[in-house]
Amino acid sequence: MQTVYWVLIFFSTFFFMEFMAWFTHKYVMHGFLWSLHKDHHHKDHSSWWERNDLFFIFYALVSIGCFLLWQYENIWFTLPIGLGILAYGIAYFTVHDIFIHQRFKMFRNADNWYAKGIRRAHKIHHKHLGKEEGENFGMLMVPFKYFKQK
Template sequence: MDTLLWIAIFLGTFAAMEGMAWFTHKFIMHGILWKLHKDHHHKDHSSWWERNDLFFVFYAAISITFFLLWQYNGFWAGLPLGLGILAYGITYFTVHDIFIHQRFKIFRNANHWYAKGVRRAHKMHHKHLGKDHGECFGMLFVPFKYFKK
């Protein structure tokens, strides 16, 4: 196995997951599976767990499947694919659930231009309570207009 190819697959998978997250968020979460995502927008629940969290479980299962293919079937690309999905999931959880939604009270005072832009873009996404007329479905790559004051 070539190390550069392994790294390219890992980084490519991580980058592709932003596109997958955007697609899933726009067309699945705000589409056919709105019932699972709705509680994330409405906060009409008292539990720390949201039905929306099932999307994390789904992508974790895909990542685990790649690890299993690597471990038990000798599919060497399963490791960088699984790790790329896992790394994106950790990043997404850190940015979305910890930094933006403050599920854990850390990173509250992040004052970096990038952090402010991501937070602004997500705030614009949540101003729409329904599944229609949404904007800013990505997480890490948001439109440049949100980085301006």
């Protein structure tokens, strides 16, 4: 029975992280920590590293904290939570940093309806250079209107 709970917690955490990414992006990155996210919208630097990457580091540390609680405090459910956060981080990094922003030159020719919709939504998000009036703060799930053919 514990396996069922383990899988349920893992997938629940993964999908909850999409909400957390949306919430953090809309209210924290485009809010009081705009100073860290701003360099992601304004490419006025030549560095591969962006201050915006600190948000990724934060969630990595939360995931590591879950692993440590599982390992040293024997709290079993923190392992699937930590793995769910890690899996979402890998998905986010793959879609956002590799596929959309091409920080690594991979997946350039992805041309299916989902890839086009995600790219379209993110492009609309980045057309707003300031912290106000933004839209499309999610990453893996965006409004259906971006999946429609033009």
